[in-house]
Amino acid sequence: MSLPPTIRPAGDHSILIELEGNDAVQRLAARLQAERGELEEIVPGHQTLLLVWARETPSLSEVEQLISGAQLTAEAMPEPSEVELAVNYDGPDLAAVAGACGISPEELAARHLACRYRVGFIGFSPGFAYLLGGDPALQPPRLAEPRTRVPAGALAIAGPYSAVYPRSSPGGWNLIGSCDELIFNEAQNPPALLTAGMAVRLVAK
């Protein structure tokens, strides 16, 4: 039996909805995107969906009605679109991460490639996609000292997440490889290549 969503007020113009997992987040987000109404922002997190209104938040019963049925796991979801990213395992932290996991860099690359990923949510910086679905045995913690500059296209892992840095920025994740694909381009519509719910397949370049 699945848990009902928890509704948490976030000020007088937003509500944070806590769900049982990222699948439920994607289902509710997809449904609300389709019937947006007066919602200004629908922001997926790992296990939450933040709803922001341009006015005061509606009453609790209106919100309950808006999200009703979100706990029904059988709810039909459209097949997610799939994006293929060509990657190289040539990152500066590859050997250290492999060593910490007790495997060779080649095995780490093979196991990282073999996973089926999905975009859990976007955050941190424009277009930065948190990929879920990684190998549970490959979950290195963030670096104790974040780098002041991570190059655009760096393939990185931290905890349960993998990501490709869309642009050069500071960052505390372990850099295990690189990807040439343009993840974020503000001149394009939509500007982000990856959006929440998408399936992502990594292939060796």
Add this chain to the structure above:
Amino acid sequence: MSVTIEVIKPGALTTLQDLGRPGFAHLGIPRSGAADRGSLKLANRLVGNAEGAAALECTLIGPSLLLHDDALIAITGAEISARVGDEELPLNSAVSVAAGGLLQLKTASAGLRSYIAVRGGISAQPMMSSMASDLLSELGPAPLRAGQLLESGEPTGEVPAIGVAAVATPEDEPLLQVIRGPRDDWFADEAFELLATSRWEVSSDSNRSGARLIGPELPRVRSDQLLSEGMTHGAVQVPASGQPIILLADHPTTGGYPVIAVVASADLDAAGQLRPGQKLRFRLN
């Protein structure tokens, strides 16, 4: 007629702002826009612009701008001395400046951010339906630099008959209303007591993404890591240090620190006027 504005001195940090780019937070793109939206809207209304037209947001020390054409301008927001030549300009008023006038803003004496609207709005290339300069994500136009030329757009609406607005000066020690949650269960009762009774100081580390506060450590009852979740404007986020941060216009769209409370909509503009070194209090609703 369009107005050309030459930036003689850019001031401490002057950016182009409008009401931002709502609707893209799920792509990691902050709304951005004026940190004090009410003051931006007022400046625009005074010169007959649409409320969300692009205007200049100045930070503490204002710019010097040479107006190459006759212009109708309005300055709102922080309490600041603004002059054209020897003439002191009234704030919160529509003011005509003749071609060749050098508009000089000094240092704000109360509040932090001033808005300069020009009739016709400032024109720039919109990025995702906004001309706002988002300093966190480096989207939109860069901050003003000396020698740069700005152009106004074509005036559209009528200039209002009354060109003066009665506006209260930003307070020395504002009281911001906050609403508990969404992560109130991560904090000890003492944390709410401290939040509501302490006098907080605004840190010099503050910027358009957030106002960092200095005061007592807000104790948590949980020490595990919060899974990243969406962040809303005005969220009072508490990192591991226990020192809260009020999220402002350029705030990251998601975050992994629990939010103890959120500033009420009515006080978001006041939060955007907090200046480093200033004291403030919270009223917990």
